[in-house]
Amino acid sequence: MPARLVMLIVLLLVTGKAWSQISQADFNYPPPENPAKLKKLRLWASHYFVHQFKSGGSVPLVYRNGKPSGLFAEACDFCEASLQGTAHITDADGNIHVMKYASSGRRTFVDCRNCEKFSDSNQATVKNWGKSLWIKSTGFSGALRRYKLIPFRSIAVDRKVIPYGTVIFIPEAKGQEIELPDGTKITHDGYFFAADNGGLVNNNHIDVFTGISTANPFPELIKSSDNHTFEAFVVTEKAIVNSLKEAHKK
Template sequence: MRLYLTIGFLFSSITLFGQSNSKKISLWATYYYVPTLMHNEKGIDILDKNEKKTGFKLDSCDWCNAVIEGTVFIKKENRTYVFNYAGRSKEMQYDCRQCSKYKNYGNYLNSSKVLWELSGGFGKGCKNYNLVPFITIAVDTVLVPIGSVIYIPMAKGVKYIDAEGKLAEHEGYFFAGDVGSKIKGNHIDVFLGSSKENPFGFVKSNQDGTFEAYIVTDKNLIAKYANLHK
């Protein structure tokens, strides 16, 4: 679940990897991550999809951080639990504008109703796809269908620390495995796992910071990245 602004997009047909039907698109990007937060007995309840208490609570500002990101690691009694977005409640649970950090937050009506479910790994995106750090992106499905692979030339060769703490080099490919209520038009959101360190120069978090990308049509590449998310 991601939360940002609306903008238009550009489409054109090109030849990529020897395929004449690949699409060149103009995108702009933000990033999201999984915060690691501490259970707080005096905090706000984490509710399940039936609006029942899960036994986990977060400080008000931590609660807001969690609902904005859509997935959260909660530490309780020396264990870490993964909770994933599972829908919205009928009533507001907490107005995040009451937290000074989010006093100007505009999407408080949606975020105030987030419900959760226990998950694993780094959480789930759409169609039960696992979120994969530095590979999964949230998209507007009108422009980029879930299950698509996007190639971003500016990402190829970028070095980053992967989920296992090892230095890796990016191949330039991203998998459309998530959505967000504010991810519209040519806006994508890059998943960074539990890291807030963004290694990608194309991620400007600004709708004027556009770059070129390509929707991949190679079935083998699509299958490779889909399997990576299962």
């Protein structure tokens, strides 16, 4: 089987232009020839995204070094961005800034427990979201320095279960139609790449990255509940593994 180099580049142009789009060719790998011979996993999934909002409100976004970024958020936008790990912010001049969660500081900028959306979440965790400090990013970037994130392809994992850099194949995802933010529709090939981690991603839980799209890309698969599991396989085909690693390199 010939190797197919994935040439997907997902970069944010800080001048305010749109994110680059994904083509169907980027999701066109053939399925594994003999899945029965591959390591099988039983997983459950949620999804995460880059939170978008306009700069405004009273809550400042402060860099990790303590300097102000000049960007502001409404309280619950700040908290949502902290949860997702990345904020896509449009300033008053129409310029786009991508701010990535860096660490939790000592200062509480906002009490996220007051946001109704998070009322059922772990309140100790939610409280810490209001202390978030930030760094500037130039595109989709996760917690791992070695990889960039590709929407609908990258996943956050617990490395004790799925080591970083692993490719998995989920049969239930193959053939699923996904609608991109611009309305373009693609058909997924079922392959995912372990490129990120997350504080709430543990054991057999994976978190699927969806870029700036907030919609659940696989509503029959992603239920955000460990009561809904599905079958996945660890891919060993070198051509596919190497191609997806290359695509995720920063």
